[in-house]
Each structure stands twice: as structure tokens, then as C-alpha cells.
Amino acid sequence: MVKGSIIITSIGSTMMLGMGSALETLSGQAFGAGRPRMLGVYMQRSWIILLGTSILLTFIYIFSPPILRLFGQSNEISELTGKFALWMLPQLYAYAVYFPIQKFLQSQRKVMVMAVMAGSVLVFHVFLSWLLILKLKWSLAGGAISLNLAWWIHVLGQFSYIVAGYCPGSWTGFSWLAFRDLFGFFKLSLASGVMLCLEFWYMMILVVLVGHLSNPEIEVDAMSVCMNIVGWHMMISLGFNAAIGVRVSNELGAGNYRKAKLAVYVVSVTSIAVGIVCMAVILITRNEFPSLFTNSSAVKKEATKISGLLASTLILNSLQPVLAGVAIGAGWQALIAYINVGCYYIVGLPLGCILGYKLNLGLLGLWGGLIGGTILQTIILAILTACTDWKKEASVAENRIKKWGGSVGNEDDEHSQGTPS
Known part of the structure; x- marks a missing residue:
């Protein structure tokens, strides 16, 4: 329930x-x-x-x-x-x-x-x-x-x-x-919603798939242990996501494309450094951290078995949210939605099912599919970001402001059409 x-x-x-x-x-x-x-x-x-x-x-x-x-x-x-x-x-x-x-x-x-x-x-x-x-x-x-x-x-x-x-x-x-x-x-809001939902729905599908494994009770519990760790780490990563999204959008709006580009590199390096520390903690405590969540020896053993993939997830989840934040700040939501479909649903999900069910790797295989899709998505986003013409993006931002601003930027018109609260 x-x-x-x-x-x-x-x-x-x-x-x-x-x-x-x-x-x-x-x-x-x-x-x-x-x-x-x-x-x-x-x-x-x-x-x-x-x-x-x-x-x-x-x-x-x-x-x-x-x-x-x-x-x-x-x-x-x-x-x-x-x-x-x-x-x-x-x-x-x-x-x-x-x-x-x-x-x-x-x-x-x-x-x-x-x-x-x-x-x-x-x-x-x-x-x-x-x-x-x-x-x-x-x-x-x-x-x-x-x-x-x-x-x-x-x-x-x-x-x-x-x-x-x-x-x-x-x-x-x-x-x-x-x-x-x-x-x-x-249309822009819908593209933004689809971009995020595609990632979330993939995780929900993964939960459902784990429930159909041969030993679902232990597998689901072990996955819950690892997902708690991922959730804690994501609180940090989402902070970087919001920070870079705001900084990139502010700088592009101001026409400071060099500062926007610099901010992407600084936040990416900082977030990856945090991810490396978190990955090291998981690998060092791979036999101990499951005890924070469960007393079951079987669940602890299963969680330890996938701790390597968990550590890989943490390092990927350090960079991927930053790149997603860059996409939001620059207004690339529709493009990222297509990338998410390809990486998660055309690559990650089938790969996970093959590894988990056909090759009998269970939770290890399903999580491996998730890692595969996330790696592909991160590589594509990194290439897209590295190849971006930031001067052009600043010009696009200027045109977007003109298109969406209309008479809002005119104080007299705003005052005449608005009703003060």
C-alpha cells in the first residue's frame, strides 16, 4: 500500500x-x-x-x-x-x-x-x-x-x-x-514536466520490475536500502542542480555568456568532487552501511553485493543533475526529454530486463541497466554542453525575453493592465 x-x-x-x-x-x-x-x-x-x-x-x-x-x-x-x-x-x-x-x-x-x-x-x-x-x-x-x-x-x-x-x-x-x-x-512547461517525469517513471518501473524477481522480498528491501542512500545524495545534487540552473539563466539573460560557461565548469567539478567522496564512503563501508537500515543478514548481503553499482550511481548522479540544471537554465527542456526517452526507455530499460531476467542477474542486472542508461545520458549531455556556443545561447535568451516579455517590461503598460494586490 x-x-x-x-x-x-x-x-x-x-x-x-x-x-x-x-x-x-x-x-x-x-x-x-x-x-x-x-x-x-x-x-x-x-x-x-x-x-x-x-x-x-x-x-x-x-x-x-x-x-x-x-x-x-x-x-x-x-x-x-x-x-x-x-x-x-x-x-x-x-x-x-x-x-x-x-x-x-x-x-x-x-x-x-x-x-x-x-x-x-x-x-x-x-x-x-x-x-x-x-x-x-x-x-x-x-x-x-x-x-x-x-x-x-x-x-x-x-x-x-x-x-x-x-x-x-x-x-x-x-x-x-x-x-x-x-x-x-x-508547451515549455509541458516539455519541462515530461523531461523530469521520464526520469522518475523509470525509477518507478524499476521498483515494479524488482517486485517480479524470484526473491522479491529480499531484492526490494535491498533496493530500498540503496535507494535511501541515493536519495540522501540527491539532496546535495539537486542543490547543485538548482544553483547552476539559476546561475546559467541569470548570466545568459544578462548576456554574460563567458560567466555562464565558467559557472558550468566550476559547479560540475565541485559536484563531481562531492560525488567522489560519497562513492569512497560507500566502497569503504560496503559491509557496514546496510546495518543502518536493516537487521536482516540476507538483505545486508544483497545490498553489499550491489554496493559497487550504488557507488557508480552516486558519481553519475553528481554530474547528471548539474547538466540537467544547465539544460533548464538554457531552455533545452524539449531536447532533453527526447534524450531521456532514448537513454532510459530504448537503452536502459531493455538492457536491465535482459541482464536481470534473461541472464538471471536479478537486482544486479536491473540496476546495471539503470547505470547503462544513465551513463549514456550523461555522456550525451556532457557532449552537448561542451559543444554549446554560449554566445549564441545568450542571443537566444535575449530573443526569448523579447518574445515572452511583450509589454511586461514596460512599467506604464504593466501598471495600466495590472491590478495591485
């Missing part, structure tokens, strides 16, 4: 995060170009598109029981997951509002404010979860209430910060300009 709940709810969060990253491209470049007034309008356009997408995703949440039964889940698990998915609908709509706000603030480098708010909400969330789940014994309902409240408090806190006047150049109130160019904005 937990696995089904994670898959259903994560579809919404991944799609919202991916579609919201379109704002990272446009807002970052506009801010770098010295046209901050466009950021507020872009954020409102993103709200309209993401809230509309949330309405469509609502049907997946509502009809999650038959969807899960279609993928082989039992009736009991499907019904419980469906009930939990309904409880989590408020969180879906919080995502639709939150991610555009996040990109709006990130593009202006207001990172410390975001960190303080996130830390405060985390403390509240931990306390509320303890109260509702452990103290009051509200089980999954308590967890859902805690998550929904935490997300909406986070949303309201950041929005209050914006309208309170702390973003005077980029927020001038609600504007009818938000309804202009929605189709073009939707």
Missing part, C-alpha cells in the same frame, strides 16, 4: 516540479536581463497552467484503485491507496502554487529566506506528525493532514513574504497579462 501511495502521489509532485522548472528558465533569464517585473507575470502564468494540470491529475487520484489493480495490486491495497490519494488532493494543489513561487524566489537568489521558511515548516510538520500519528493514533489520516497543512503553511508563508513588499521589483500585483501567451508557456 505504501509503495502504491508513493507512486500515485509522486506523479503529481514530479509533474508539478517539472512543469514549474519552465519558470526557472524564463524568470532567471528575465532577472539577469534586468527586467524583474516580468517575473511576477510569469509566476501567475505558471499558476494558471499548473492549477489546470492539477485538475486533470485529480482524476488519476480519484481513479487510482482501478489503475493500481491494472498493474497487479490487490484489491485491498488498491482501495487503501485510493483512499489515501483522496486525502492527499490538497497537497497536489499546494504543489501547483508552491513550485512557481519557489522558482520565482530562486531566480532572484532569495535562497536563505526559502531555507529559513522550509526549516520552520519542517519543525512544525514533525511535531504535528508526532501528535496526529503517534499520540492521537490517526494513522494514515493523521499523516495526510500533517502533510497537507505543512505544505499549505509553506505556500502561504512564501506568498505572504512576496506580497508584503520584499520583492518590490518583481511583484507588482495580479495582472491580466498572466493570461497572454498561455499556449506557448504551456
